[in-house]
Amino acid sequence: MEWRKCYLDLILVPLGFLISMGYHVWLWHKVGTQPHTTIIGINAGGWSNWVNAMMKDNYKKNILIVQSLRNTIMGSTLMATASILLCYGLAAVISSTYSVKKH
Structure with missing residues (x-):
């Protein structure tokens, strides 16, 4: 059986999807468990502090x-x-x- 270019597609395309999905699962878990270690959690905390400061005056x-x-x-x-x-x-x-x- 000889190697064809389509075999590379059969390997790399699912691998790309798996890596992308794995990263998003990891990020979702990280935001849920340790939100202040990600930029999403830091921005959410900053917005929350900003809203509280704006609501005072x-x-x-x-x-x-x-x-x-x-x-x-x-x-x-x-x-x-x-x-x-x-x-x-x-x-x-x-x-x-x-x-x-x-x-």
């Missing part, structure tokens, strides 16, 4: 609160747009270089 800081929330939403939207455009660009490059051999 709400009448003085209402513009700051609205602008901070707007900036957070705009940042998320910008990152999502950039990732979609990057995926489309990568798909275009791959599709233009991929040639199907007809037998």
